[in-house]
Amino acid sequence: MAADTTQNAAAQVLPPPRTEVGVIGWMHANLFSSRLNSALTVVSSALLLVILWYGLRWIFWSADWTVVERVGGLFLIGSYNTELACPGQNCFWRPQVSLLLVTALLGMIWGIMGGGVAKRIAILAAVVAALFAFLPYSLDDMGWDVRFLLLANLPSTALGWAVARYTPLGQPRWAVAWGVAVFLITLVLQRGLPNVPGLQPVSVVYWGGLTLNLILAVGGISLSLPIGIALALGRRSNLPVVKLLCVVFIEVFRGVPLITLLFMSQTLVPLAFPENFPQNSLFRAAVVITLFSSAYMAENIRGGLQALHPGQAEAARALGLPGWQTTLLISLPQAIRNVIPAIVGQFIALFKDTSLVYIIGMVDIVEIGRVFISRPEYLASAREMFVFLAVVFWVFCYGMSYVSRHIERNLGVGER
């Protein structure tokens, strides 16, 4: 007779053994699950301790951070406020007004989203900006007017938040409109207008510092996504000419290094225009960076489109949706959300690539650092300078990745 394996009593629900839960369970599973694992844990802990010991000792004791203090406001705006760029007046207020507009935008987004990531970022930006007002040393002859403008970032954030909460402007499309307006106002403010007192033109060759990196990055990011989408759709088009043009564009811009493209934008492109045609080296650089990034973006998005089940488009067509609506409402939203990590990766790469404009003579934040450490009195401070620059870039890039993680999580509702 076969052994009776059925149980008469209902199965009992027991708590898991002590080694499977809590801190001990976690350490057991992740740090000491096998002999090899235990050895690796011990060795890497020792290594980590050594690195932390020497690293922290350098940061707090032997490093000399005066170079960072000395460069001060140059990091933010380069030589924008020098006598050469802005003769006879103080132009520092212009980027500061732009900053006020940006914090108002962040406040507005916070008001629309109602908390979460948007809130944290808006508050962080406003507080950091306001804290600059309390720096003991001078940010380029920082007077009380400058400190006052920096402090005004707090009420400006609150104003943006209040507008979003208590007026009909609290809708995503108005935030987008305001974002575009802020970008354009910033460009006009920085460039100045002829014959307007107080707004005398400042040539783009004096634009610099973090402002330059951010202008190039924001412009590039917000335009390379739509251009990339158009190129991706074009490459999948049934029209042979459109398809060919898109393939050629993508392959040319992907196949040439950005540095080469930047050089060509400054040396070759001007030849294509009449001699007295208004030329703007910053604009040409921005176009090249945007198009370069668009080519990569197009391939990311094409990957997302290709991963879609063909049944999605079929179902939409079977419901009578015309082709363009099928693309716009069904294919693209799914494709884009599937490749958000790749898209954000491209945004981050673009932001870091903006520092390459130094090779065409623009003085971005990295180049400012490089110029300073080549002065005899700061020769010994190269380490401090580059660590500081690394932290600045890391903050912005990690910010993008942080926001994208939250967007992914929010969009992931009900996803496979």
Added chain:
Amino acid sequence: MTTNGHTVTDEEIITCRDVHKWYGNFHALRGVTTSVKKGEVVVIIGPSGSGKSTFIRCINRLEQHQRGDITVDGIELTNDVRNIDAIRRDVGMVFQSFNLFPHLTVMNNITLAPIKVRHLPAKEAEDIAMELLERVGIPEQSDKYPAQLSGGQQQRVAIARALAMQPNIMLFDEPTSALDPEMIKEVLEVMRELAESQMTILAVSHELGFAREVADRIVMFDEGIIVEDQPPDEFFNNPRHERVKHFLSQIL
């Protein structure tokens, strides 16, 4: 004429004459001639690769036939885009893999086409959607996303989505083949109710019990042609074709 409890008129709503379709060198449909009357329920069976799915996908032009004529609801299927869109508005389709839009809620899946294609006001489209969800038995799921539903529920949403365009004809392409047994029943129940409401139905399905009870005609495809076209009783009890007997013996 009344069969299986529903009324079939004499008006032909789908007419196919000598339809041919090639995929590259593969001759998938090799001269299909048949017609479907308004209110009729036709179940299509046949071995895999016999062209049955290709055939019903030709009826709303998800596939293009290369020779012969297909006329649906008085409109001939040509490359004229206006005709194709007009027919697709009139012909609902349900797929084997549901093909719900995963980024939209159940409600938005159903109201999308009525709002965008029929230009209904959102409120009206939502009322219709709610009625349909009640008809398929899942009104409480309207705010969920497709991935949060079981397979049977997803397929019922897909049926509601197709019905929201108020089609005259419903096409089903193996609607229960991807489902667990207990879910097959709930989907067939909805299809049965639909058949009783005088909807014209063309269904590719291997649910022979359903075919026997609900269909007016059972059509068997083999190697790109129709080899048998009979009312259920005749089809099961007195098949004329040797290949039908062989096929039935394999799946019964």
